[in-house]
Amino acid sequence: MISMAANLTVLLTGSLCLYLVIVLIKILHKYWWTPLRIQRAMNLQGIKGPRYRFIHGNNKENSKMRKEALSKPMATLSHDILPRVNAHVYARVNLYGKNYLSWGGNIALLHITQPELVKEVLKNSVRIFPKRTSKERERSHDNIIDKILGNGLVTSEGEKWAKQRKLANFAFHGESLKNMTPAMIASVETMLKRWKQFEGKEIEVFQEFKLLTSEVISRTAFGSSYLEGKKIFDLLMRLCFLVDRKVSQTKIPVISEFWKTAEGIEADKLAKGIHNSVMEMVKKREEKVFSGEANSFGTDFLGLLLNAFHDPDKNNRLSEQDLVDECKTFYFAGHETANSALAWIVLLLAIHPDWQEKARKEVFEVCGNQKPQYEGIGKLRIVE
Known part of the structure; x- marks a missing residue:
C-alpha cells in the first residue's frame, strides 16, 4: 500500500510538473517568442518602434507619457493638439517615422499616419483589413469596448452591416433631418435661456453642450425625455471611463482567465443597466x-x-441584442462627435474673433431675426 501511494504521489507530481512546464512554454510563446518574432519581421521591412517589454508591452510608457502631457496646460491655443491628446504617438512619430510599431500588452499595433496608406486601409475594397470579431476583441482586451458599442454599425460587417447601414441612412435622410429641425431649435433655445442667468460669468460650454446634444438625440432619434436619455448617457460615460483606465492595464497570464477584475465586474453591471434602460x-x-x-x-x-x-420575415428581423446595440451606438457615437465638434468650434471662434464676426453677419443675412429654417441652414457657407 505504501509503495502504491508513493507511486501515485510521484505520478501526480510528475503530471503537475508537466502541466506547469506546458503552461510556461505557452506563456513564453505568447508573451515572448511571438512578439519578438513579429518585431524582427517588421524591423526587416523598415518598420521600427519602441522595444517590446515582457507582458505589458508599452502600456506603462504610454500611460506615463499621457499623464505628463495632461498634467500641464497647453502653452498656446492652436490646432497643434497631438502632443497633448496623444503624446506617445507624437513622440514616436518624431522618433521612428510616420509609420511605426508599438505594443498594447502582447498585441502588435501598427500605427499609420501617411494619408495615402490611411486611405488604402479605410477604402479596403477587397476586404484585406476586416474588422475584428468579438472574440478577437476580447483576446486583445477590447471586450469593455464591446459593452459600449456591442455588435452595432461600427463593429459589424457584411450583410449585417448593410442592413444596419440601411436603417441609419433612412434616419439621416434629408426629409428626416428636416423634421428634426424644430426639436433641435427648441433644445438650443432652452439652453440659451438657461445661459441668461450666467450673463457676465464664465460658462463651461463643453458640459453645456453635453446636455444639449444628449437632449437633442433623446428627442429626435428616440422620442424620449431628456431624463431617459441622460440615464443611458451617464452609464455609457462611466463605461468609457473604465475603457480609459483599462487601456494602460495588462492582463496577467493564466490568472486573468479565471479572475475577473473590479473593472470587469463594474463593466458588466453598467452594460446590464444600459440594456435594461x-x-x-x-x-x-x-x-x-x-x-x-x-x-x-x-x-x-x-x-x-x-x-x-x-419584422415578420425572420431573415430581416433584428434580435433584442441587435436592437440594444444599435441604440447604444447611436447614443454614444452621436453624442460624443456632436459634443466635441460644438465645443471645438466655439473654442476656434473665440480664438479667431474675425471669423466669429463673419459667421454672425452671415446668419443675420440669411435668417434675419427669425428662427433658422432647414432650407436656410444649407445656405450658410461660412458657418458650414
Whole structure:
C-alpha cells in the first residue's frame, strides 16, 4: 500500500510538473517568442518602434507619457493638439517615422499616419483589413469596448452591416433631418435661456453642450425625455471611463482567465443597466402601439429599429441584442462627435474673433431675426 501511494504521489507530481512546464512554454510563446518574432519581421521591412517589454508591452510608457502631457496646460491655443491628446504617438512619430510599431500588452499595433496608406486601409475594397470579431476583441482586451458599442454599425460587417447601414441612412435622410429641425431649435433655445442667468460669468460650454446634444438625440432619434436619455448617457460615460483606465492595464497570464477584475465586474453591471434602460424605452413605445394609443412605432430612429425588430420575415428581423446595440451606438457615437465638434468650434471662434464676426453677419443675412429654417441652414457657407 505504501509503495502504491508513493507511486501515485510521484505520478501526480510528475503530471503537475508537466502541466506547469506546458503552461510556461505557452506563456513564453505568447508573451515572448511571438512578439519578438513579429518585431524582427517588421524591423526587416523598415518598420521600427519602441522595444517590446515582457507582458505589458508599452502600456506603462504610454500611460506615463499621457499623464505628463495632461498634467500641464497647453502653452498656446492652436490646432497643434497631438502632443497633448496623444503624446506617445507624437513622440514616436518624431522618433521612428510616420509609420511605426508599438505594443498594447502582447498585441502588435501598427500605427499609420501617411494619408495615402490611411486611405488604402479605410477604402479596403477587397476586404484585406476586416474588422475584428468579438472574440478577437476580447483576446486583445477590447471586450469593455464591446459593452459600449456591442455588435452595432461600427463593429459589424457584411450583410449585417448593410442592413444596419440601411436603417441609419433612412434616419439621416434629408426629409428626416428636416423634421428634426424644430426639436433641435427648441433644445438650443432652452439652453440659451438657461445661459441668461450666467450673463457676465464664465460658462463651461463643453458640459453645456453635453446636455444639449444628449437632449437633442433623446428627442429626435428616440422620442424620449431628456431624463431617459441622460440615464443611458451617464452609464455609457462611466463605461468609457473604465475603457480609459483599462487601456494602460495588462492582463496577467493564466490568472486573468479565471479572475475577473473590479473593472470587469463594474463593466458588466453598467452594460446590464444600459440594456435594461433601452428596453424600458422600447417597451413604452410598444405599449402605445399595442394599446391602440399610436398606430405605428414612429418614423424616428427608434421607430425604424422597432419595425425591424417586429419584422415578420425572420431573415430581416433584428434580435433584442441587435436592437440594444444599435441604440447604444447611436447614443454614444452621436453624442460624443456632436459634443466635441460644438465645443471645438466655439473654442476656434473665440480664438479667431474675425471669423466669429463673419459667421454672425452671415446668419443675420440669411435668417434675419427669425428662427433658422432647414432650407436656410444649407445656405450658410461660412458657418458650414
